[in-house]
Amino acid sequence: MRSASITPQDVAAVANQLIKTGHNPTIAAVRQGLGDRGSNSTIQKYLAEWRESFKEGNVQALPESLPEELLAPFEEIFNTAVGVAGQKHDGERKEFESKLQGLQTQLFEMETKLSAAVDENSRLHDGHEKQRQAIVEMHEGRKKLESELEAQTKLAYERERELLESQRLNNQREVDYTESYERLKASHQEEVERFKGVIEDHKVQMAKESERYDAQNIYWAKQVDQARTEGEVRVRKLEKQVEDLDQKLDSERQKKEEVLAKLGSAMEEAAAQRVNGEGLTAQLTRLATSHEKCQADYLTLRESLASMATERQAQDRIIGELKVRIEELTAELKREKRAQIDDGKENTPGGESS
Secondary structure, three states, X not given: OOOOOOOHHHHHHHHHHHHHOOOOOOHHHHHHHOOOOOOHHHHHHHHHHHHHHHHHOOOOOOOOOOOHHHHHHHHHHHHHHHHHHHXXXXXXXXXXXXXXXXXXXXXXXXXXXXXXXXXXXXXXXXXXXXXXXXXXXXXXXXXXXXHHHHHHHHHHHHHHHXXXXXXXXXXXXXHHHHHHHHHHHHHHHHHHHHHHHHHHHHHHHXXXXXXXXXXXXXXXXXXXXHHHHHHHHHHHHHHHHHHHHHHHHHXXXXXXXXXXXXXXXXXXXXXXOOOOHHHHHHHHHHHHHHHHHHHHHHHHHHHHHHHHHHHHHHHHHHHHHHHHHHHHHHHHHHHHHHHHHHHHHHHOHHHOOO
């Protein structure tokens, strides 16, 4: 902060007052008398001018309240004493002022350092307060942690007791499980032996079933071959009958054509021989009857052929059903055989297979 301005008269007045009171007018004393106004260099400059004024003899340091008849003698005595003292101690004063200036400089530096130290002390004090608050908080946290630690310790003791009890129960269970395992192991061994016997029985039964299955396959194969042979024989027989019927139909067709030819001839003869009309009419009637009979035989033959075709289809259907039945029986036997094998595997302990 910049000091307030001062004048040489202010410095001279303070210096004269110090001399009157018997004190040395130093820079620090004058500055204190000025109310800490002015810089040290300015006060030093004005003090030097004030001391120079002593040599000129125009110092007006006596109070105005003195009687006028005493003012002149006292002023002369005072100025003379000051002049003599100034001349006598001029060298010492200069040396003293030089030392004083150095000391004042050191004092200023020390005051600066003191101000910095005060600031540092204030900062350290604030830091100390923060640290003290942190220590208080740490103590509170420590108490809280100690409480939590005590609670955790109690909980750990309880958990330890529970763990010991659990270990004891586990040991007891282990003993029980070991005994149960031994019993189950013995029972398992018995079951293994029993299942081995069952598997052997199943093997024998499967061998018998396989033989029966093979015999059934052979039997049904023979039945199929026999049915196929019989069907082929009947088919050949039916084909022969169809050929005979076709030949008979061709013969009847030829006869019909001959009858028609004869009928035409007869009609021509009827036109020529009207006399024999009745005989011709009778002949025509016989021919018509024969023609109707041929047509009836033809229809019968057609029905017989249709019946043989239907019968052949029925035989083919029967043969197909026999084949399907044989395949179903074969698949069923295979499934039974596979199921028996699977049952034997499931009943075998440990997944043993025969």
